[in-house]
Amino acid sequence: MKSKLIIVAVVAALAAGGAYVVLRGKPAAAPAASPASAQTAAVPALQPELQALLANYRKIIVLLADEKTLNDADRKAANQVGQSLFHENLERLTRIQPLLVQTQALPPAQRDAAYDALLSYIESASDLFDADRLAFREVLLSLQKLAATDQTLPAIKLHKRVSEDLAALEDIEKQYDKEISDIFSRFEARAITPKREKWDDYVAHLRKLYTREQIMKDYGVIVPYPEPPAAAAGAAGTAAAPAKEIFGNTLPPKTVVLTFDDGPHGTYTEEIAAILKQYNVPGVFFEVGQNVGRYKNESKRLIDAGHTVGNHSFSHALLSKQSGDKLYGEIANTDTALKAADERRSPLFRFPYGAHNAEGLAILSKLGLRSVMWNVDSMDWADPVPSSIANRVLGTLAKEQRGIILFHDIHDRSVKALPMVLDKLIADGYSFAAWDGQEFKVAKGAKPAPEQVAISTGYANSYAVVIGINDYQKWPKLQYAVQDAKAIRDTLVNRFGFAGERVFTLTNGEATRNNILALFHDKLAEAKLKKDDRIFVFFAGHGATRQLSSGRNLGYIIPADSDPQQVSVDAIPMTDLQNIAESLNAKHVLFVMDACYSGLGLTRGGGSEAFLRDNARRIGRQMLTAGGADQLVADGGPGGHSVFTWTLLQALNGKADLNGDGMITATELAAYVAPAVASVSQQTPAFGSLPGSEGGEFVFQLPVEAEFLSAQSTQLPADAIALNSKLDSARSQQAEGNAVVVKNLNGGEQKLAAPKPVDVSARQLAQRANDRGMQLYKEKQYAQAEAAFTEALKFRPDFGLAANNLGFVYYKQEKYAEAARWFENTLQIDTSRAIAYLNLGDARAHLNDNEKAKQAYTSFLALAPNHPSATYAREQLKKL
Incomplete structure (x- = not known):
């Protein structure tokens, strides 16, 4: 059995990218089996989960790689989608854990082969950049803990190999922490041998795979075109009633509030609390209801330590797209769980992704809860490098001079970044505020620009x-x-x-x-x-x-x-x-x-x-x-x-x-x-x-x-x-x-030029884009139709027709999850649109989400019992 991986060759640096390709292997050993094939043979479900984990990680980087260049609307939308991707990966990690346990229970030969395939893929897959490997840190940590429970010789060797891999990830993390335009220096040979890559080259590679706009669109988000200045000015005096939310930009100067979302976590929440105790600063923990049920004692310990515990919904759903009993339950059920854990829970609430609708705010008011937003995002859910997280927080505060900081207590990089932030803030004389009931208000809403009249042909008959x-x-x-x-x-x-x-x-x-x-x-x-x-x-x-x-x-x-x-x-x-x-x-x-x-x-x-x-x-x-x-x-x-x-x-x-x-x-x-x-x-x-x-x-x-x-x-x-x-x-x-x-009919040539476009409203431009999309759909030009429907929604975000049609273009391309998101968007815009329920039912059925498919088909039949597709919907209900 090997005790250490050996570098067998290093080939020339890539001239354009500044990267070295490193080959690794075991001395005097035959070539290993394909990682994918061996691993799949052992645990069939593990490989696609790892690939999906990596894909989401890469998409987050594409969304946020140049966040400083984005305008406020793009940045907010990118953050919202990025957090959706991040939480998908958290759920994926939850599914990976039992798969690793299943692997541990295999016969020794199969187990060792499966682990070797898994680690070989993470350590040396030719299509992975060093930065990609940081996506698998949590998987390696889980595997390390699993190996530590077994004292057999193979388990000890596995623990050593995984520990070496984690140490190599630390080196990779440190190298990306330095000037990212510099070529990385050499390192000692270890399980994962860091290649010398430029971060810009890595991001450029990812952008060949994904685009920011496409990622956001796949997750049901299209950033509208900015409102014309005249329209914005006209709306200034007609804003809607301010929402009763708490924001960090009205805190006193040099004052911050530390908030931590998504816990409690079995490991990291306790570590965060220990750091806060060491620095003697308070924190506000917004907890997810389903996690509270698993770690009731953790909530009580936080309150006993002088911290504030608030509500972060039950399942971390996107509440801006929820309504009725489901929305109420997401909020109320978590409040009940928090009260059961400790009656001293606070009345503070944070919407997942910061996204809400009017109904959600009304429910908070009914339950006596207050919404808390943030103005300093650590991006610890996206950034794999702790020092980069810390620099982002400190850089934002250098401009803002105050704020509510958003961290997450569910990741080790947050644990690592927090002391760096606290050291600097304390040195700079910042104060750390606890919840004292202070309220801040902001005006929200705007009156839409007046609709322009469509041009008429002027014909009588x-x-x-x-x-x-x-x-x-x-x-x-x-x-x-x-x-x-x-x-x-x-x-x-x-x-x-x-x-x-x-x-x-x-x-x-x-x-x-x-x-x-x-x-x-x-x-x-x-x-x-x-x-x-x-x-x-x-x-x-x-x-x-x-x-x-x-x-x-x-x-x-x-x-x-x-x-x-x-x-x-x-x-x-x-x-x-x-x-x-x-x-x-x-x-x-x-x-x-x-x-x-x-x-x-x-x-x-x-x-x-x-x-x-x-x-x-x-x-x-x-x-x-x-x-x-x-x-x-x-x-x-x-x-x-x-x-x-x-x-x-x-x-x-x-x-x-x-x-x-x-x-x-x-x-x-x-x-x-x-x-x-x-x-x-x-x-x-x-x-x-x-x-x-x-x-x-x-x-x-x-x-x-x-x-x-x-x-x-x-x-x-x-x-x-x-x-x-x-x-x-x-x-x-x-x-x-x-x-x-x-x-012309005399055989001569003439040039014909169409009249120039006339000024029209955003609503008319949206309609024309939708009409182009319909033409393209009929010709099965789905990519072009998708672009046209996207254009329509940029002009008019509340265009339910285009939202449904974009969803159906996704559906025709067998992208059922993306289709479902846009059908749900359609129903948020127009809850009475029966055909969108039918489409949603079909998309959910393809995703094997039978319960949601049943709900959608049932809603369709309730709205349109005599529709030509009613018989089809009833047949689908029987199958589910």
């Missing part, structure tokens, strides 16, 4: 003429035109609010020359069009081009009864449509022709930066065509549509809102459709203004997307997603800054 012809009498039959026409009609009516009785539709045999002309001359005339009306015209069918004796081309649309030999007689020339358009008493007319021809002579379409303001004063007559002469309209698009109409439908679904103002102008429509269609077919769509146009733009106002994503939400099929990807790629490649080059 909306009319449409929709024509689709598959069954020609004498021309080749088509496959897609009628389906295209029906889809356009549905989009106009269901998405853009066109009244069904004002959408005139002709298909197949109905679309004769006479009927088409009568529709324009008679139907629209009978409608008694007003000057503020708009007309949308869609034609899907054959087109033709005839060369005139002058050499100029003239385009035609082909009715169902047209004869190929009599185009000039029984087809409809585009000049007729021009004349019709010019004669119509409507503000804006847009022709969209899914047919190929040439010879219209369009003029260049234009738009000004201020068109949304004065567009109502300009007549607009515009046309977008699928292609030019001798080009065939591309069939075979998704859903039985032509490529042109499919692209048009996607554009109207929001993709053509190129400047993000919630409007789609005819110019934007062409700027998206033309290059996209040209990139995937042999067609070159053209666009322009008809004679008589005064530069006005036909405008679609995008509707507000209100769908709460759920398992019933539809997504596009694979062929549609593939085509959309090509279309979007083509559009982005064609764009020149904000301009797109497209054809």
Whole structure:
């Protein structure tokens, strides 16, 4: 058996990172088995717990590595999430302890192999940095205590090896305590051989694995965009009633209060109390109810020693997301437990993570409790280096000159850091305050900025003429035109609010020359069009081009009864449509022709930066065509549509809102459709203004997307997603800054530029971001959809729709814990949102949290007993 680990090789330092890679092994021994495989064979559940422990540790570092550069909101959010990660690791350590006990009970050969695998992983795994190994200190301490209970020779050797590892961790801790930009000096060979790494290199490595924003978002936290200065100033005199909380920034100068959260702990609370006794200073201990039940005597001993014991909730839950009986129980049950331990318990309460809601404060008032916050965070829950913890506290106090300091009595690094802090504070003349009932108040709350009014298109009535012809009498039959026409009609009516009785539709045999002309001359005339009306015209069918004796081309649309030999007689020339358009008493007319021809002579379409303001004063007559002469309209698009109409439908679904103002102008429509269609077919769509146009733009106002994503939400099929990807790629490649080059019907080129965005409210920006997320979700672009829903919540933190949709994007990626957090956020925003309960039930079921899944499904059924998914929810309840 080995008595000491031997260094067998040291390879060259990494030039960029300043790190040495150290190999270790045992002399004259065969290569050890894979740590993961041997360990998993012994105790299957231990390896994933260790990996999760390390992952959370790394995430905490990413969150807080540059805390000094963060603004107050980011710092507060990062601290809240970091503490969540820290407490997850505390729970994980609680689960690891019995696994180590199980390992101890294995037959000797299996036990020794399991321990060797565990320690080999911690000591020398090639993917671990030295700083990573500090994450396993508590595991090694538990293993050391376990080995100390056994006096056999293997146990003694195990104890020695673990002790050497802990000593090496002390060396690592000291090295990171020095100037972190310096390369570490060499050390004696021991079980864990410190590599010489730069802290910055380590943090840079972690940032390749995680980002701060993603970590916080995974834990249900998105920091909103800062409020505009004007809005903040306007709210100054209208703050909500101050909360009755105690803060450290109103203490007398050179005065501090020492507070310790999360205990009592079986070891560290007693050590903290001993240090306080040695320095003769008081402390305030905020205890977790479930720990009080395990260590009742500890609470009494603290009170006997002159310290204050307060309430820190029963399970350290995030109380800002709790309500009703559950929230009340978290507070009241702990108060009962503290009273049972000692009636002298104080009426002080500290919310876990410092997070609370109005209901929580009301419960405190009802129970006669007072909330105590802090203004100096030691970050001992995150920082593995005691001297760094001490320096943080002292550095903050150097600025604040007073404060309530937050420590935790559940970790040995807090025990080590506390004397360093006390020595300095006493030397600097600080006083240490005990609880004396003094009360401090701060104003909280702010009035939201006034909502800006959305821009309106200014139309009175909306009319449409929709024509689709598959069954020609004498021309080749088509496959897609009628389906295209029906889809356009549905989009106009269901998405853009066109009244069904004002959408005139002709298909197949109905679309004769006479009927088409009568529709324009008679139907629209009978409608008694007003000057503020708009007309949308869609034609899907054959087109033709005839060369005139002058050499100029003239385009035609082909009715169902047209004869190929009599185009000039029984087809409809585009000049007729021009004349019709010019004669119509409507503000804006847009022709969209899914047919190929040439010879219209369009003029260049234009738009000004201020068109949304004065567009109502300009007549607009515009046309977008699928292609030019001798080009065939591309069939075979998704859903039985032509490529042109499919692209048009996607554009109207929001993709053509190129400047993000919630409007789609005819110019934007062409700027998206033309290059996209040209990139995937042999067609070159053209666009322009008809004679008589005064530069006005036909405008679609995008509707507000209100769908709460759920398992019933539809997504596009694979062929549609593939085509959309090509279309979007083509559009982005064609764009020149904000301009797109497209054809006019004379074969020339023109640049189309979308109007610049107008000023809108945060609420509108949030809605648009959510709408983009919906588009991306339907195309199964989950990462991009996640970013869009995140953007929506930055603009509007109380946007329940976006919160649910972000949760469902997580759900689709099988990130069920993250999904559950966002469904819970949704229900905090809107407790009546039934579909969020259904989604939460599904997420909890995947996490095997059956009790919470039952609660969620039951709440869903109570709110929506007749919902289409009610049967599904009842079936899920039966399975749980």
